[in-house]
Every structure is written in structure tokens, then in C-alpha cells.
Amino acid sequence: MCSICLGWILSEPLECDVLIVGGGPAGLSVASHLASTISSIIVHQDAEIGRPVRTSGGSWLRDVKTLGIPSDLYQIIDQLDFYSDNEEALFTVTKDKMVVLDITGLYRHLAELSKGLNRQLLLGTKFLGTEVQPDGGYLSKLRSRQSGCFEIRSKFIVDASGWHSAVLAALSLAQKPRRTGVGIEYEFPIGDYPQNRAILFVGVTALTGYGWVFPTSQNTVRLGVGVINPDTDLTPRQVMDSFIGGGHAARFGLTIPEGYEVNAGVIPSVAYDPKLVFGNIIRTGDAANFATPTVGEGIRIAIQFGRILGAELSAFMAGDKSALQRYEAQAAKTFVRDYKYGFAMNKRIVRYTPTRWDKSIARLARLSETEVTQMVRGNFSAKLILRTIYLSLRAKLFG
Ligand SMILES: Cc1cc2nc3c(=O)[nH]c(=O)nc-3n(C[C@H](O)[C@H](O)[C@H](O)COP(=O)(O)OP(=O)(O)OC[C@H]3O[C@@H](n4cnc5c(N)ncnc54)[C@H](O)[C@@H]3O)c2cc1C
Secondary structure, three states, X not given: OEEEOOOOOOOOOEEEEEEEEOOOHHHHHHHHHOOOOOOXXXXXXXXXXXXXXXXXXXXXXXXXXXXXXXXXXXXXXXXXXXXXXXXXXXXXXXXXXXXXXXXXXXXXXXXXXXXXXXXXXXXXXXXXXXXXXXXXXXXXXXEEOOOEEEEEEEEEEEEOOHHHOHHHHHOOOOOOOOOEEEEEEEEEEOOOOOOOXXXXXXXXXXXXXXXXXXXXXXXXXXXXXXXXXOOOOOOHHHHHHHHHHOOHHHXXXXXXXXXXXXXXXXXXXXXXXXXXXXXXXXXXHHHXXXXXXXXXXXXXXXXXXXXXXXXXXXXXXXXXXXXXXXXXXXXXXXXXXXHHHHXXXXXXXXXXXXXXXXXXXXXXXXXXXXXXXXXXXOOOOHHHHHHHHXXXXXXXXXX
């Protein structure tokens, strides 16, 4: 992909077929899967691809393999452990293994997949708004850190701006999410912590959210906590301070050195809305609320559906008038049922007390490895739902 900085003030608008707003995994994947005959400009408000890191990178081996992600861009996890204040559920995972992604490396790899195609990547460039033109196209206003304001004329716009929903919000076609997950992460050298063990923790140290410990393939470990706003007034920084101040890191075998790196990010935490196509504006990734409502895992989904959108938008532009409906229908088929159940679960568990979490983790310990990984992935089969209801009833009746 050709990355350019606008070192001059543009008096004439730039032109392309598809303007993509957001250079995260969703936007980069749309770009690499548009047909080679289509021209596209990707605008990204950050100065670099993949930095700063705004996510923690938990994913799944079977998905990264299907997506063709090189093996040096992830760490395989063999041990997945859950903790509440007084309970634990420890799983040696043999079948559906988790991985932790090298975020910066992965996003740069996704950008490289557009190499040789008619793509321009404008870094340090923010989408400000757009107007529909008499010919049905769009004239968008942007601001570059280097050269100020300029315009881009395009036939289509893809909103891949994450929780910002920058395009749809600017046109009042959708609102920015009112409920969000906000996370902070400290990343530091791994020390003696095992490179193949991930931890998820809940309870007093992570109220209205959860915490995680993810080792990376770059010999670092990421300790993170997330909260849901406005369900709590606490900031993730306050939760993290109290976790560290309370000495809880030692329980997980972590020593936090001076000078750690801080990653932080935001994710939508609202009910899934299946409408994705608004005329010639299409949303994808977090801007379409694709991340799982249970643990907020969205990178593999942003890549998968970004690629599908790239292919279907190309088909649409080539005359296949049902192609964008197919994209919308495929997303609805994949998400509507699981996300309805997952979001209901999300709303319920944010109100859990530490005692309730203890009971929940004790129940989790009775699930099989497969049931646990299904639950973390946000896949709720009827069998899994019935089994969790059964375990919950049994705990209520027999303690
Ligand atoms: C704390 C935290 C932890 C997470 N952990 C995981 C995890 O372990 N595993 C997982 O799979 N997912 C995780 N997620 C979710 C995951 O990060 C997202 O689902 C994924 O990044 C979505 O990709 P995206 O491309 O849609 O959006 P983003 O990654 O948000 O990318 C959108 C980009 O658009 C840019 N942008 C926004 N507005 C504009 C504008 N006006 N003009 C130009 N550019 C703009 C933004 O700067 C941003 O970089 C986590 C999220 C958070 C917040």
C-alpha cells in the first residue's frame, strides 16, 4: 500500500471509488479485498498503523490459521485460567486453543496485503464530515496534521472507524454508542510468567468488567482491566491502581517493573443492530458493533467481515445489486442470535457482586474445556445454554 503524507495544501479534491475511514483491522481488510480495478483511499487519524496499541489481542488458533496470519504474529496459549476473589477454574486447553496477537505486527501485515493495489493510505488524517453530491457520490472533508484541511470525492464510503462511528455519526445515520467498554493495559517484560498461560479475572479487583493477563510472542505480558461506562463511575486506571495497590498481581505470579508501556482503548457495549448498509455508506468492524458482547473480542471478526465486505462491495460495483444485502445477511446470520444472548449476559454480569462471581467461577470449573472455550468465544449453542441453566439451578438447590 502506498502511504503518503500530504506535504502541501490540496486545492483540488482527491478522488477515489471507495473512501475507507479507519486503518484498524476492519478498514485494512476491506482495502486488501476490494477488486484490483477499484481505487481506494484509507484515512487513519493515528500517525502509524498498529500504534498506539488500543487492544489486547486475545484470539483463537483456528481463526488465525483460517485467516492466513503468519505464525510469528501470535503466541499460542495452552493454559486458560479463571479467577474470582476466592475461586478458580483452571483449564489445560488441548482442542480450541487461544492465541495472543502481536497487534502492531498484525496490523502492519494487514496493510501489506494491499501492496501493489490501487490504494493510498493517508496517516495522521481525520475524517470530519461528508456531503452527498447531486450525482449520488460524496464530498468528504478531512484534516491532515501536516497540511490542514482538504477534500476527497468518492462513490462509496466504508465506516471502519471503530467505536467512533465517525461517518454514520457525522451524517446522523447512527449514534456513537452510549454504553462502552473502556480498558487499560500495562505491558512489561514477561520475567518468570509462563509464556503459554492466559488468565481472566473477575470480582472485587475488576468490578463491572473483567481483567486479563496475556503473554505475547515478544516476551512481554499484558495486564489489563476493563470497565463498562456508564455502569460504573470508576475509570479503568482507578481499578488498575487498586488491583496493583492491593498486591493482587502476586497471586498471578506477576512482578510489575517500573517503566511499563500503557495501552488503552474503547469498544461499543450496546445491543447489536443488523443494519449495515445506508445507501452507498457501509459500516464494518467495531463501527458495526461486531465484537463479541461477552468479552469484547473483535479482531478476527473485523478481519473476516472486512474481507467479506471488500469482496461484496466489489461485486456490487460490478453490477451485482444484491451483493451488499448478502454482506448484511451474512453478518445477521452470524451475530444476531449469539449476540442477543451474549448481550443479555453482559448486562446481567456487570451487576454481579464478588460473592456472585465466586459462585459463577465455581460453576465454570464444572464445565468441559470445549464448553468454556465456546462461552469465551461467545458461541451459545442450545446445549450450552441448557447446561449453564442446569448448573445454576443445581447450585441454587444444593449449594
Ligand atoms: C481494552 C480493549 C481490549 C480488547 N481486547 C481484545 C482482545 O483481546 N481480542 C480481540 O479480538 N479484540 C479485543 N478488543 C476489541 C478489538 O480491539 C476491536 O474489536 C477491533 O480493534 C475492531 O477493529 P476495527 O478496525 O473495527 O476498529 P479499530 O481497531 O478501533 O480501528 C478504527 C481506527 O479508526 C480510526 N479512526 C476513528 N475515527 C476516525 C476518523 N474520524 N478519521 C480517521 N480515522 C479514524 C481510529 O483511530 C482507529 O485506529 C479489545 C478492545 C479494547 C478497547
